[in-house]
Amino acid sequence: MDYLQLRVLPLLALLASLIYFFYFQDSPTLFERSDCSLFPYNHYWIISKRIVTPHGVISGAVEVKEEKIVSIIKEEDWHGNLKKGQIIDYGEAVVMPGLIDVHAHLNDPGRTEWEGFPSGTRAAAAGGITTLIDMPLNNFPATVSAETLKLKIDAAEKNIYVDVGFWGGLVPENAFDANSLEALLSAGALGLKSFMCPSGINDFPMTNSSHIKEGLSILAKYRRPLLVHAEIPQDSESHLENGENDPRSYSTYLKTRPPSWEEAAIRELLTVSKDTRIGGPAEGAHLHVVHLSDAGSSLQLLKEAKSNGDSVTVETCPHYLAFSAEEIKDGDTCFKCAPPIRDAANKERLWTALLEGDIDMLSSDHSPSVPDLKLFDEGNFLKAWGGISSLQVGLSFITNSYNCFISTMPIHVKLYWLTSSRCNLVVIQNIVLQCARLEFQRVGLSSLKLEIVIWWTWITGY
Ligand SMILES: NC(=O)N[C@H]1NC(=O)NC1=O
Numbered sequence: 001m002d003y004l005q006l007r008v009l010p011l012l013a014l015l016a017s018l019i020y021f022f023y024f025q026d027s028p029t030l031f032e033r034s035d036c037s038l039f040p041y042n043h044y045w046i047i048s049k050r051i052v053t054p055h056g057v058i059s060g061a062v063e064v065k066e067e068k069i070v071s072i073i074k075e076e077d078w079h080g081n082l083k084k085g086q087i088i089d090y091g092e093a094v095v096m097p098g099l100i101d102v103h104a105h106l107n108d109p110g111r112t113e114w115e116g117f118p119s120g121t122r123a124a125a126a127g128g129i130t131t132l133i134d135m136p137l138n139n140f141p142a143t144v145s146a147e148t149l150k151l152k153i154d155a156a157e158k159n160i161y162v163d164v165g166f167w168g169g170l171v172p173e174n175a176f177d178a179n180s181l182e183a184l185l186s187a188g189a190l191g192l193k194s195f196m197c198p199s200g201i202n203d204f205p206m207t208n209s210s211h212i213k214e215g216l217s218i219l220a221k222y223r224r225p226l227l228v229h230a231e232i233p234q235d236s237e238s239h240l241e242n243g244e245n246d247p248r249s250y251s252t253y254l255k256t257r258p259p260s261w262e263e264a265a266i267r268e269l270l271t272v273s274k275d276t277r278i279g280g281p282a283e284g285a286h287l288h289v290v291h292l293s294d295a296g297s298s299l300q301l302l303k304e305a306k307s308n309g310d311s312v313t314v315e316t317c318p319h320y321l322a323f324s325a326e327e328i329k330d331g332d333t334c335f336k337c338a339p340p341i342r343d344a345a346n347k348e349r350l351w352t353a354l355l356e357g358d359i360d361m362l363s364s365d366h367s368p369s370v371p372d373l374k375l376f377d378e379g380n381f382l383k384a385w386g387g388i389s390s391l392q393v394g395l396s397f398i399t400n401s402y403n404c405f406i407s408t409m410p411i412h413v414k415l416y417w418l419t420s421s422r423c424n425l426v427v428i429q430n431i432v433l434q435c436a437r438l439e440f441q442r443v444g445l446s447s448l449k450l451e452i453v454i455w456w457t458w459i460t461g462y
Pocket residue numbers: 105137138199200201229336337338339365367386387388
């Protein structure tokens with residue numbers, strides 16, 4: 001164990017989220033750190049055997065001059081070039097683009113005892129995320145107007161360690177108030193987020209498809225996306241049979257939120273997503289389904305919508321790819337989230353969909369709370385806070401996702417310790433590219449500088 005800790009923890013702390021500027025243009029809606037280059041050199045080379053590039057994983061060097069990447073060369077091509085400038089050799093460490101997380105709840109201002117910008121953005125950096133977009137709820141007041149967005153911006157200023165942007169909220173209160181939504185978008189919200197089921201937070205009520213249609217028509221003008229939590233409550237109680245509803249059992253929770261909730265929501269969404277087609281009344285707007293868990297009918301419906309020309313994308317999260325319902329122990333409410341983590345067969349299908357491009361990207365859906373709300377003593381899945389705290393570990397979830405030790409280990413070890421037959425750099429590379437694909441170019445993320453993370457993995461064989 002000592003050996004493991006010595007070896008693994010330094011590795012797995014994802015040691016360095018080293019941040020360098022690749023390119024930079026002004027973006028009025030993102031807060032950017034400009035003092036993050038960690039090396040005092042004007043001209044240097046980062047050498048590694050595992051540099052993730054758009055064209056594959058190479059052994060080579062990244063040349064940085066005046067805080068910009070000016071070249072990336074393969075080892076066999078460097079022919080003495082490296083003599084000019086300082087050399088920093090990272091050996092077998094993975095050197096790759098910083099991840100973009102489009103879905104995190106940092107809860108600042110108003111619920112900073114749950115999480116705030118300083119700890120949340122440090123966790124992001126530790127997890128290889130160099131840009132995150134913060135959700136409009138769990139903070140108080142919720143970010144549903146230009147005024148409440150200003151409160152968030154003020155809270156973030158000088159308190160962030162990675163780049164941060166903000167989503168605004170689409171709620172019944174503002175959905176039919178075009179002026180209010182336009183003010184929110186003009187003030188810098190990168191798009192809107194809404195829920196088709198209770199959000200878990202009273203001050204962020206759910207929307208129906210009329211609200212969503214209204215929201216899309218405003219978003220079309222700004223060419224920005226609507227992110228939707230796609231679950232519609234069905235008659236879930238009927239899934240709980242007598243004697244089978246132990247609230248400490250994960251299977252009880254699973255039955256309360258079946259895949260039919262996701263399917264019903266996506267079916268309804270697709271009645272309005274047609275508007276986003278070229279020539280449609282909401283052309284320019286975009287629908288993005290957050291944290292898909294059901295890799296069955298829900299995914300199929302989204303594939304069909306895409307093939308029909310609807311402007312739709314979908315994300316899933318590392319926890320849906322790393323864990324399965326069968327592994328979750330009684331009372332271990334760390335794993336409670338919505339929609340729930342489903343069975344192992346579903347997990348396999350999610351992986352396939354991600355790697356084949358049917359799922360467009362990963363996000364963390366980082367949603368921490370104070371420990372009390374997780375009801376660790378009681379272990380009641382039906383009452384505990386729904387949300388997984390994962391900014392700092394999502395990349396590890398992914399790289400360690402195929403394991404059999406999950407249920408027997410303490411959480412801090414299980415995140416890091418496991419080796420994987422699945423994990424190889426090809427997978428990592430696909431995920432990196434998908435995360436960094438800038439799906440959200442239309443909202444200004446195209447103007448981001450690109451940043452590098454360097455991290456160590458003990459997994460070998462690639
Ligand atoms: N309010 C909130 O953070 N909800 C998130 N938690 C979760 O598990 N799913 C969500 O959408």
